[in-house]
Amino acid sequence: xxxxxxxxxxxxxxxxxxxxxxxxxxxxxxxxxxxxxxxxxxxxxxxxxxxxxxxxxxxxxxxxxxxxxxxxxxxxxxxxxxxxxxxxxxxxxxxxxxxxxxxxxxxxxxxxxxxxxxxxxxxxxxxxxxxxxxxxxxxxxxxxxxxxxxxxxxxxxxxxxxxxxxxxxxxxxxxxxxxxxxxxxxxxxxxxxxxxxxxxxxxxxxxxxxxxxxxxxxxxxxxxxxxxxxxxxxxxxxxxxxxxxxxxxxxxxxxxxxxxxxxxxxxxxxxxxx
Numbered sequence: 001x002x003x004x005x006x007x008x009x010x011x012x013x014x015x016x017x018x019x020x021x022x023x024x025x026x027x028x029x030x031x032x033x034x035x036x037x038x039x040x041x042x043x044x045x046x047x048x049x050x051x052x053x054x055x056x057x058x059x060x061x062x063x064x065x066x067x068x069x070x071x072x073x074x075x076x077x078x079x080x081x082x083x084x085x086x087x088x089x090x091x092x093x094x095x096x097x098x099x100x101x102x103x104x105x106x107x108x109x110x111x112x113x114x115x116x117x118x119x120x121x122x123x124x125x126x127x128x129x130x131x132x133x134x135x136x137x138x139x140x141x142x143x144x145x146x147x148x149x150x151x152x153x154x155x156x157x158x159x160x161x162x163x164x165x166x167x168x169x170x171x172x173x174x175x176x177x178x179x180x181x182x183x184x185x186x187x188x189x190x191x192x193x194x195x196x197x198x199x200x201x202x203x204x205x206x207x208x209x210x211x212x213x214x215x216x217x218x219x220x221x222x223x224x225x226x227x228x229x230x231x232x233x234x235x236x237x238x239x240x241x242x243x244x245x246x247x248x249x250x251x252x253x254x255x256x257x258x259x260x261x262x263x264x265x266x267x268x269x270x271x272x273x274x
Contacts, residue, residue, distance in 0.1 A: 001032050004058050008039065011054040018042035025238040028231075036102055043078045048086050068092075072099065104158055113162040119155050120168055123148050127172070127182040135180065141204050144173050149207050156213040166210050173206070 008030040011017060019029055020040045029051070031038040039055070041047040059065050072095035075083050087094060098107035098115055105115045126147055135143065152169060155161060172182050174192055197203025223233050225246040241249060 001034075003062065004037075005030065005032060007054045007058050008051070011050050014050050016046045017050045018044060018047045022239055023235075026231075026235055028235070033102060038101060043075060043082065045082065045085060045089075049089065052090055066092075074099070104155060111159050111162070113165045116155065116159070116161060116165055119151065119161075120165065120172065122151050123169065123172060124182040126151070127176050137177070140177050140180065141206065144177060145206060148173055148176075149209065149212075152209055153212070153216065156209070156216040157219075160217065161213055163210075166213065169209055173209075 009027075012019065012027050012029050017029075018024075018041060019027060020042060023029065023040065029039065029041055039051055041051055055066065068091075071092055073086065073090065073092045074095060074097060075086070083094065098105040098111075100106070105111060107115065130143060170192060174195075176182060177195070178189060193208075194202065195204050196206045196208040199205045222228075223230070224236055224241075227233060227237065237243075240252075
């Protein structure tokens with residue numbers, strides 16, 4: 001993957017290549033992790049063909065080919081003629097947002113409850129595997145903390161999760177604690193807010209998932225002003241802050257890439273397990 005990354009970095013230097021509107025300053029045209037790959041650029045034919053040329057160079061050198069079942073193109077603000085021309089040249093299929101990358105949905109707006117419903121489904125499937133086991137109350141507490149809330153933590157560090165989803169997750173954990181199943185009606189024997197208190201305060205030490213979601217994202221409030229050495233922080237500073245003070249920065253109305261923003265032509269290609 002390091003060789004692939006070097007190829008795409010070189011593609012960004014070729015004459016005629018134009019970066020994605022939000023990635024030109026940082027000269028970013030790809031993201032890759034393990035078997036997951038995102039490639040993106042401006043939605044003009046030359047830029048796209050240069051990216052495809054780089055991908056073909058990697059395939060001919062390494063012998064690794066894109067998986068036709070897992071690759072798709074996402075276009076924005078482009079005419080049907082341009083899109084069809086690209087699809088014919090690449091032989092890739094077109095898809096629409098959201099798509100999954102590293103296990104989470106990627107979209108251009110605030111994530112909805114339906115788009116992250118799979119998070120709750122993952123948790124309930126784990127409960128079904130263990131619901132037949134004769135776990136004690138403390139066994140269930142350990143299961144919730146070490147397995148169920150660990151699944152939630154991964155998502156909580158990326159998104160502000162919908163309130164209703166967090167309520168459903170809390171109800172699922174509460175039902176499993178008191179009844180040993182993922183579904184159940186009625187309150188528990190002890191109020192959930194007391195259960196989530198530290199053991200030193202009389203609780204069981206379970207995380208309050210709504211507060212944890214805010215706390216997990218709060219680390220970015222430290223990383224951004226301290227200019228942590230990571231790609232996301234560099235991108236935020238180059239695209240939005242632009243040497244402004246973080247604590248006095250006012251968020252612009254167009255800081256989110258909306259699907260109906262037809263004034264910009266953009267394209268991305270996604271491949272991998274998702």
